[in-house]
Amino acid sequence: MRPGGQLPAPERAGSGPAGLDLPGLEALAAEVASEAARLVVEERPARLDVARTKSSATDVVTVMDQRSQDLLRARLRAARPDDGFLGEEEGGRAGASPVTWVVDPIDGTVNYLYGIPSYAVSVAAVVGDPSVPGAWETVAGAVAGAATGELFRAHRGGGAWVERAGAPPARLQVGAGSELAQALVGTGFGYEAHVREWQAAVLLRVLPSIRDIRRIGSAALDLCAVAEGALDAYFERGLHAWDLAAAWLVLAEAGGVVTGLAGGPPDWSMVVAGPPDLQERLRSLVAEAAAQAPRTRQAAE
Numbered sequence: 001m002r003p004g005g006q007l008p009a010p011e012r013a014g015s016g017p018a019g020l021d022l023p024g025l026e027a028l029a030a031e032v033a034s035e036a037a038r039l040v041v042e043e044r045p046a047r048l049d050v051a052r053t054k055s056s057a058t059d060v061v062t063v064m065d066q067r068s069q070d071l072l073r074a075r076l077r078a079a080r081p082d083d084g085f086l087g088e089e090e091g092g093r094a095g096a097s098p099v100t101w102v103v104d105p106i107d108g109t110v111n112y113l114y115g116i117p118s119y120a121v122s123v124a125a126v127v128g129d130p131s132v133p134g135a136w137e138t139v140a141g142a143v144a145g146a147a148t149g150e151l152f153r154a155h156r157g158g159g160a161w162v163e164r165a166g167a168p169p170a171r172l173q174v175g176a177g178s179e180l181a182q183a184l185v186g187t188g189f190g191y192e193a194h195v196r197e198w199q200a201a202v203l204l205r206v207l208p209s210i211r212d213i214r215r216i217g218s219a220a221l222d223l224c225a226v227a228e229g230a231l232d233a234y235f236e237r238g239l240h241a242w243d244l245a246a247a248w249l250v251l252a253e254a255g256g257v258v259t260g261l262a263g264g265p266p267d268w269s270m271v272v273a274g275p276p277d278l279q280e281r282l283r284s285l286v287a288e289a290a291a292q293a294p295r296t297r298q299a300a301e
Helices: 022-042 063-079 109-114 193-209 219-227 241-253 276-292
Strands: 050-053 060-062 084-087 099-107 120-128 136-145 150-155 160-163 184-186 212-214 233-236 257-259 271-274
Touching (some): 022 063, 022 099, 022 120, 022 136, 022 150, 060 063, 060 109, 063 084, 063 099, 063 120, 084 241, 099 109, 099 241, 120 219, 120 241, 150 219, 150 241, 160 241, 184 219, 193 212, 193 276, 219 233, 233 276, 241 271, 257 276, 271 276
Parallel strands (some): 084 099, 184 212, 184 233
Antiparallel strands (some): 050 060, 099 120, 120 136, 136 150, 233 271, 257 271
């Protein structure tokens, strides 16, 4: 990965590492993400219960999370049996090819549980080890806004696009603004109390220097919103590979930058995204705010 979190240029048009068919990978990501998005909308039970919890009592999994991931795994395995698979829920596997599919079957599960229409299915083809920050990169991906019918898609070197019903595909481009004081910034919060406490302390120091904050509840949709200029920038602590793999590429192909707090690849400790100049200013502001935040258990992890 190049410094600054920007994807390197493709080796040749439509081709990636080891001669991968990047347009084909993008098309497959878009197809299966759209199918899973239809599943979670059309087959959502009238009464949707929590199937289990993960990091805390508020970090929930519904039966539809697992059904969506099972569908994605089955479709991808049928199309590309040698590839690896990593999802947020149960059922990952190693592969024999250079590609691993990194998926979030419902990004924004709490929104989905409450009927708030900001949730998505994220599907990304990555090369490298997605369990190690900085050791992988996304080469193709798609984010399907399940409730809205939007589809964000990209492959490395091919630009970023959004598809909406009744309209031709539109190429995405990040906004041109660079002033923090005029920036509408997205963020999110973790599910554990000590995580939210630290994040709130950081936000209190960031908020006076920006236009306003938005908390949508889906990291993938937040990053895609920055890619199309619906948000100016974004930052959040606590994201995993499946939260950002597809949307990171969409944003990078739209001219944006995604890094960690020190300017290297993003990881669990922080993701900062936006147009290059604005992203640099926001990253500096968040770094200063993080350094000044009270030292809780979260700050030490």
